[in-house]
């Protein structure tokens with residue numbers, strides 16, 4: 344008999360077909376009444392396929408599924424999963440690291456280039472015919488500037504590599520110093536003071552919630568830019584709005600927000616902000632690899648083999 348899996352979101356066609364072939368898939372996105380679907384099948388569900396932009400995997404949900412064995416997250420970040428509850432109930436957790444690193448780092452770079460070189464504005468300038476009335480206002484150079492990266496993990500390193508190719512100096516802060524040729528800061532405020540582009544590439548969750556406050560943004564200064572591809576929760580969005588409104592910083596390039604898909608109305612109207620709808624990993628190639636890794640982790644688990652990308656639980 345096929346095992347039952349509760350899926351929050353569909354995979355791409357090819358991977359979805361594999362999932363459907365191998366499991367009895369409860370498709371939450373198709374359900375008229377998701378709560379009843381879960382309740383009706385609670386005893387059968389052995390796996391959850393979760394994603395960040397879903398309602399999350401809470402202690403309540405985990406506790407309601409007595410035969411749940413594994414949560415396979417479609418994504419590298421897992422701040423939507425209650426890891427303590429997973430550990431308490433002996434549920435394994437996997438994610439999809441590495442396969443999305445390059446695409447997400449690309450998004451950090453395009454946000455940095457876009458906001459500094461006013462690319463969105465430039466496109467609009469041509470489209471609405473303003474070019475006929477004169478030249479566009481000047482933008483800001485990337486070359487020769489300092490890029491400060493918060494979280495030098497896999498994506499942070501890939502950002503550093505790309506930013507170096509644009510002739511920038513790289514500095515970083517992380518929980519621990521790395522064996523890399525970039526200058527390490529153990530003080531985020533000091534690093535913000537010393538860089539022109541502050542790029543957030545750390546994990547989300549309790550530890551990094553509201554790491555970026557008005558005080559940090561003030562240190563980044565009126566010529567500095569904030570780029571966020573990590574999680575919306577890392578930035579105090581109210582403080583960011585104030586900093587943008589007062590021009591305490593020059594601008595921001597944002598792929599993630601505190602309450603997605605809601606973006607503050609005021610931010611939408613600001614022309615010193617480039618907005619992107621959480622698309623770090625959103626390419627056909629990468630989403631396909633992420634889906635395959637989810638399938639491989641599930642197969643490994645149910646075959647009694649080592650998991651390909653286990654998430655380390657709390658203790």
Ligand code: NAP
Nearest residue numbers: 420447494495496497498517518519545546572573623624
């Ligand atoms: P990773 O290799 O695990 O790196 C996470 C980094 O965060 C590590 O360098 C870690 O520091 C750092 N970190 C954790 N807590 C910190 C803190 N309190 N202060 C400073 N740094 C801290 O993960 P990754 O693959 O690079 O992914 C990073 C994050 O990017 C994910 O967790 C996810 O939230 C986000 N992401 C977003 C998108 C998107 O679509 N925008 C796509 C993929 C991923 P240490 O190395 O010192 O432990």
